[in-house]
Amino acid sequence: MKFNRRDFLRKGATSAAGLAAASMIPLDICGSNIQGGDVREIVLPETKRPIIKDTIRFSVIGINHGHIYGMVDSLLGGGGKLVAVYAKEPELLKNFTKKYPNVKVAKSETEIIEDNSIQLVASAAIPIERAPIGIRVMKSGKDYMTDKPGILTFDQFNEVKKVQKETGRIYSIVYSERLANPASVMAGKLVKEGAIGKVIQTIGLGPHNMRPESRAEWFFYPEKAGGILCDIGSHQCDQFLYYTNSKQAEVSTSQVGNFGTPDYPNYQDFGDMMVRSGHATGYIRIDWFTPKGLGTWGDGRTFILGTEGYIEMRKYIDIAGRPKGNHLFLVDQKETKYFDCNNVHMPFGEQLVSDVVNRTETAMSQDHCFLATELALTAQKNAFQLNVQ
Numbered sequence: 001m002k003f004n005r006r007d008f009l010r011k012g013a014t015s016a017a018g019l020a021a022a023s024m025i026p027l028d029i030c031g032s033n034i035q036g037g038d039v040r041e042i043v044l045p046e047t048k049r050p051i052i053k054d055t056i057r058f059s060v061i062g063i064n065h066g067h068i069y070g071m072v073d074s075l076l077g078g079g080g081k082l083v084a085v086y087a088k089e090p091e092l093l094k095n096f097t098k099k100y101p102n103v104k105v106a107k108s109e110t111e112i113i114e115d116n117s118i119q120l121v122a123s124a125a126i127p128i129e130r131a132p133i134g135i136r137v138m139k140s141g142k143d144y145m146t147d148k149p150g151i152l153t154f155d156q157f158n159e160v161k162k163v164q165k166e167t168g169r170i171y172s173i174v175y176s177e178r179l180a181n182p183a184s185v186m187a188g189k190l191v192k193e194g195a196i197g198k199v200i201q202t203i204g205l206g207p208h209n210m211r212p213e214s215r216a217e218w219f220f221y222p223e224k225a226g227g228i229l230c231d232i233g234s235h236q237c238d239q240f241l242y243y244t245n246s247k248q249a250e251v252s253t254s255q256v257g258n259f260g261t262p263d264y265p266n267y268q269d270f271g272d273m274m275v276r277s278g279h280a281t282g283y284i285r286i287d288w289f290t291p292k293g294l295g296t297w298g299d300g301r302t303f304i305l306g307t308e309g310y311i312e313m314r315k316y317i318d319i320a321g322r323p324k325g326n327h328l329f330l331v332d333q334k335e336t337k338y339f340d341c342n343n344v345h346m347p348f349g350e351q352l353v354s355d356v357v358n359r360t361e362t363a364m365s366q367d368h369c370f371l372a373t374e375l376a377l378t379a380q381k382n383a384f385q386l387n388v389q
Helices: 005-014 016-023 067-077 090-099 109-113 127-139 154-167 182-192 228-244 348-358 366-381
Strands: 039-043 056-063 080-086 120-124 143-147 171-174 199-207 250-257 270-276 281-287 301-306 309-314 327-332 336-340
Touching (some): 067 120, 067 143, 080 109, 171 366, 182 228, 182 301, 228 270, 228 301, 250 366
Parallel strands (some): 056 080
C-alpha cells in the first residue's frame, strides 16, 4: 500500500491524538492571544497621620550624602526636634542651615556626643566613618540613625554588634528604598494581609544614574564608600528579608564588575547576587547604567512572587506613561489591580521616635537591620570579579 504522507498528516490532525497534540501548541504561534481582563485602577486616598505622642531631641553628625535631608525630615515629621549639626565641610553646612535655619552649628563632634539632652544622632557621613561615629554615639548613651551603607567591613560589623548589645542602644540603618517609598509601604501591607499568598521569591532591580560630576571624590573608592553590593545592595537585602519574612538567610552567589568607569579601575558599576532563606529566594541586580533619556535617576523595580499572585512595584517612574512614581501592580486569582500609592503615609519617622522613647522595635528589629547588612557584606566580600574587556 502506497503511503501518502500529506493525507496522513491531514487525517491525523483531526484525530483525538492530533487534537490533543494541537492543544499543546502555544496560541500565539497560531496568530492569536488570550485576552486579559481590564486593569482595575485604585487611587489610594491620603492617609491621615497618627497623632504624634512621643518626641525626642536629635542632632546630626556628618552630612556628606543628600540622604540626610530625608532622614531629618522623617524625624521631624515623627516628633523629633533638631538641635544641632556638626560637619567638617563649610559648603555642605551652608546648604543644610539654609534648609534648617534654626539648627545650632556645633563646633565639634564631641559637643554633640557629650550633650546629654540629645537622645539620637543621625549621620550621613562618608560611609567608612559611619560605623565609628555610631559606636561613639552608642557608648555615650544615645541611639543612632545612619544612612546606608551603615557598616563597611566585617571588623566594623562585629564591633558595632558588640557595642549595641553592651549598651542596648538602637543602631538603625535607613534602607530608604523601602522605608521612604510609599509603594514599598503599600506592598508590605498587602503582603501581610495575604493578598498574594505565601511569598516565595523577590526580584529587586536597583539601577542608578551615575552623574559623575555630582559625586564627591570618596564616592569612587570602595574602601571609603563600600562596593556596589555593600552599598546599594543592602537596600535589596532589606526588602528580601522584609517581604519574605525571613529571619535567617544566606548568600548563594554574587559578582561585580566595572564596565563603564575606566578612570576608577577599582570602582564597581555593576553587581548582582542571589540570596535564600529556608522558604524563599531572592535575585538582586544593581548598576550605574540608567540612561539619561529616562527622566529620573533610576527605574527601581521590585517583584514579589507569592503562591496566589504577584506584585510589581515601579517606584520612581512608569515608562508606560503613568505620571510620577509610586506605582504598584497586583495580580491575583481574580483580577489585575493598579494602585496609585502617592498618598500612602510612610510611618518610619514616628516609629523610630517611638522606639527611642519606649525602647521598642516597631520601625525595624535590630536583628533584621544587622542581617540585611551582613548579607550585603558577605556578597561584597565573596563576589566573583567579572573580567571586563
